[in-house]
Amino acid sequence: MRRAVLTAASTSALIVLLLSLKPHQPAGLSDDPAQAGVAPAPSSTGHPKRGGHPTDGTYTGAPISTRYGTVQVAATLKAGRLTAVKVLRAPSENGRDREIAGYAVPQLTREALSTHSAHIDAVSGASYTSAGYIRSLQSALDRSGV
Template sequence: MRRITLWLLSTVAALVLLFGYRTSTMGAGGGAGTFAAGTGSGGGSADAGSGSTGSGASTGSGSTGDRQVDGSVAQTRWGPVQVRITVSGGRITEVTAVQVPDGNFRDRQINGYAVPILRQQALAAQSARIDTVSGATVTSDGYRESLQAAIDAAHLG
């Protein structure tokens, strides 16, 4: 009887601790729904000079024939993700993350290693068919969505 009581109390204590644990990625807002759709609030900017958030915004850069096209803002669970592609001669020559989630240290840490990998994959693939970066699934999904919107707006393949 004593063993059963001890086992039962240990199990209950373990369950209480397990369900009471808060992960560091939940941020100050407590999780999903922190960002209002379509407002772009709370999103960080990897390109401080960017004022464009619309889908398919395109700008030329003079005699080089390069043009920049912004993808739509992908509203993810952790915040907005937006990319800008530079197109020259029908090829993607550069991919820049305009917005990525940066609500807390963990967001900045994850995106610090994930965004360069996603950029490299996009340049190599010349499409939005890129792999998800382990540990950055939500950002990878938003990156792919915005990248595909930019590719569509640029009328590439």
């Protein structure tokens, strides 16, 4: 009987302790840029051409720090539509990081070009890289004014 009471009290105390802990949010996935490890954004590199669409050009996205490294992309727009995405930085600290980026980045780029936006699905097995790619792409698009 004593063991049952002791076990129940210990379990209850552990549950209360676990529920009182604040959940950990990995770097680069916070909604608050101040907490996300985002470096100050340089001005856009897009320059409209005479007679061209006002958003034509290439815009560099913010570098997004993730658990496995920094992700940064540049987006090229023509006639207000996303026509190319160049990955400037991707996690590459070790072979596994390069392997994940190697299969995730092309999938993310294909999907971004097909939707002409940053509203794309993450690649399974590359959650952090996907989140960094999407946030950097969105910041580039934000700079373009699209």
